[in-house]
Amino acid sequence: MNSKGVVVIEAAQLNQYADISAVEDKPIIRYQKVSKSFGDLKVLRDIDLDIAPGEVVAVIGSSGSGKTTLARMLMTLEQPTSGVIMVDGEPLWHKEVNGELVPADEKHIRRVRSKIGMVFQQFNLFPHMTILRNVTEAPIHVLGISRAEAKEKAIAMLNKVGLGNKLDVFPAQLSGGQQQRVAIARALVMRPKVMLCDEVTSALDPELVGEVLEVLKEIAAEGETTMLLITHEMGFARDVADRIIFIDKGRIVEQGPPRAILGNPRNPRTCEFLSRFRQQWISKN
Amino acid sequence: MWDWEYAFSIMPQLLEALQITIIATILGFLLACILGLLLAFARRSKFKPLSLVTGGVVEFVRSTPLLAQLYFIFYVLPQCGITLSPLSAGVIGLGLHYSTYLSEVYRAGIDAVPRGQWEAATALNLSRTRTWVSIILPQAIPPVVPVMGNYFIGMFKDTPLLSAITLVEVLQAAKIIGSRTFQYIEPITIVGLMFLVLSYVSSLGIRRLEARLNRW
Numbered sequence A: 001m002n003s004k005g006v007v008v009i010e011a012a013q014l015n016q017y018a019d020i021s022a023v024e025d026k027p028i029i030r031y032q033k034v035s036k037s038f039g040d041l042k043v044l045r046d047i048d049l050d051i052a053p054g055e056v057v058a059v060i061g062s063s064g065s066g067k068t069t070l071a072r073m074l075m076t077l078e079q080p081t082s083g084v085i086m087v088d089g090e091p092l093w094h095k096e097v098n099g100e101l102v103p104a105d106e107k108h109i110r111r112v113r114s115k116i117g118m119v120f121q122q123f124n125l126f127p128h129m130t131i132l133r134n135v136t137e138a139p140i141h142v143l144g145i146s147r148a149e150a151k152e153k154a155i156a157m158l159n160k161v162g163l164g165n166k167l168d169v170f171p172a173q174l175s176g177g178q179q180q181r182v183a184i185a186r187a188l189v190m191r192p193k194v195m196l197c198d199e200v201t202s203a204l205d206p207e208l209v210g211e212v213l214e215v216l217k218e219i220a221a222e223g224e225t226t227m228l229l230i231t232h233e234m235g236f237a238r239d240v241a242d243r244i245i246f247i248d249k250g251r252i253v254e255q256g257p258p259r260a261i262l263g264n265p266r267n268p269r270t271c272e273f274l275s276r277f278r279q280q281w282i283s284k285n
Numbered sequence B: 001m002w003d004w005e006y007a008f009s010i011m012p013q014l015l016e017a018l019q020i021t022i023i024a025t026i027l028g029f030l031l032a033c034i035l036g037l038l039l040a041f042a043r044r045s046k047f048k049p050l051s052l053v054t055g056g057v058v059e060f061v062r063s064t065p066l067l068a069q070l071y072f073i074f075y076v077l078p079q080c081g082i083t084l085s086p087l088s089a090g091v092i093g094l095g096l097h098y099s100t101y102l103s104e105v106y107r108a109g110i111d112a113v114p115r116g117q118w119e120a121a122t123a124l125n126l127s128r129t130r131t132w133v134s135i136i137l138p139q140a141i142p143p144v145v146p147v148m149g150n151y152f153i154g155m156f157k158d159t160p161l162l163s164a165i166t167l168v169e170v171l172q173a174a175k176i177i178g179s180r181t182f183q184y185i186e187p188i189t190i191v192g193l194m195f196l197v198l199s200y201v202s203s204l205g206i207r208r209l210e211a212r213l214n215r216w
């Protein structure tokens, strides 16, 4: 451990992993023995996870199991307690210095972070900016493109999510479903290689869930963006995901193709979660 | 009792002195706004010594009288080779004193911006400066404009203290006129009315500004 409490790992150890993956598709995301604690509370334990470029991964699990934390570490909103997260072959939170991984500086983190985008449960649109400005702000100030070009790209993206006619309104004037679609456009216009979606429909009225999931399905179908979708919408997970991961008490306890996980779960915890989930779903509908 | 002719005759002198009062208030407040923001940033700094020292300075300035600070700036600093005109010393004194209050106001405004706004800014990879300028301050400041406005009016009403460092602001001018003619009632009453009118106009202005800023 170094002074900041981050485990320093020999780069050689990392290269070992890299060699194995070179045979197959190189993963765009790799969690290596990643753990996260808040004080004494261990939220994630030794997570190992590879995600291939273009893969759509759905993460399911009960509330408090650590799903959000898993995504937030990749968005650099939460620092792992130990372990390494690799993005496109580069460590996210670390930098290699003299063959050792040391905590990275802000500059390194910003560069690697530019490959990741995120959509939040509570949308987190900028309430004081018009829809158009919500979507152009980052392209102008982060990518450094001209206002005219940013506007063009933003309009194209807003058209894609069906909101090309709402450029000059403020977020508060939109429905939750529309706000969330703006948030998706805002993230996508930055062309992230990986999109994280954390229960993006949980804050929505039931009748607005569909329009948001449709947009995500479309993006998933294009196959350009790697997606990590945390969701309670099992039908949606089954339709869009290449793989479903079930997390329980901070561990990945089962993963596989949607049909296997949802139709024929092996782990007793998964069975229990899914049956509890079905009951809730039946009683709700 | 009340002599209208006399009242009109002293108006030009009083209005001239009122200009000094207004200039001191506006410059002092501008300084307080800028310094207050810097103090708020320093207070939030992750570099602990800076935030602790700033906290101490803010506490010290707030808990000592403005008058004492004015004396210090005007009468003590010259001994260290820093000599200031009464107006400059007054503006600096008012600005410094009120910046400590404004820093707390900014802090409250900044703390009220939801964490999700910071996180969205991070997810979009906005730089720290850009996050402050485009995302945080535009949401932090409009809600605290009314409180800032109260401090503006408070500072305006504190300007007579500047007479203690030989600045002839409007109340001091009234006193001088009164002592010359032994008729105090007109000058002092007029100055009172001037304060009343300007405070009222300011509060109207602040309310309009507030309405404009809160349109979303």
Ligand SMILES: Nc1ncnc2c1ncn2[C@@H]1O[C@H](COP(=O)(O)OP(=O)(O)O)[C@@H](O)[C@H]1O
Pocket (backbone or CB within 6 Å): A038, A041, A043, A061, A062, A063, A064, A065, A066, A067, A068, A069, A070
């Ligand atoms: N910033 C935090 N400080 C303390 N505890 C936290 C924090 N964030 C999350 N937790 C705790 O970590 C656990 C996992 O949270 P989370 O990742 O949000 O789970 P999920 O998204 O699966 O519901 C929960 O017990 C939660 O209370």
Ligand SMILES: [Mg+2]
Pocket (backbone or CB within 6 Å): A067, A068, A069, A199
């Ligand atoms: Mg969650």
